[in-house]
Amino acid sequence: MNSETLLTLGIIIVVFVSLWKIFEKAGEKGWKGIIPFYNTIILLKIVGKPWWWLLFMLIPLVGLIWQVWMTNLLSKSFGKSTGFTVGLVFLPFIFFPILGFGKAVYEAPTADEEN
Helix, strand or coil, X not given: CCHHHHHHHHHHHHHHHHHHHHHHHCCCXXXXXXXXXXXXXXXXXXXXXXXXXXXXXXXXXXXXXXXXXXXXXXXXXXXXXXHHHHHHHHCHHHXXXXXXXXXXXXXXXXXXXXX
């Protein structure tokens, strides 16, 4: 394996382990964070949005907006700011570990407060 492959694999592992911790902080089983698509459904539950949002996320370009929106709700559900959301979107390998292993505490599904 070359160094780029090892770096990419390392980043993927860090993000998966961080998701595991984030899910546990939110009262879900950690393994749910590493199953593709299912982890998004559970994240939607964590932030207080319905499962069918996943359908919007599958639409090109529109899905990107929905993904960022969900990430912002996740950030706010842990008491973080919109600036932290920017970090989660652009530097997930740094900000997901901060959320998962840091002192952030899951407060409540933020989307419930919007309704």
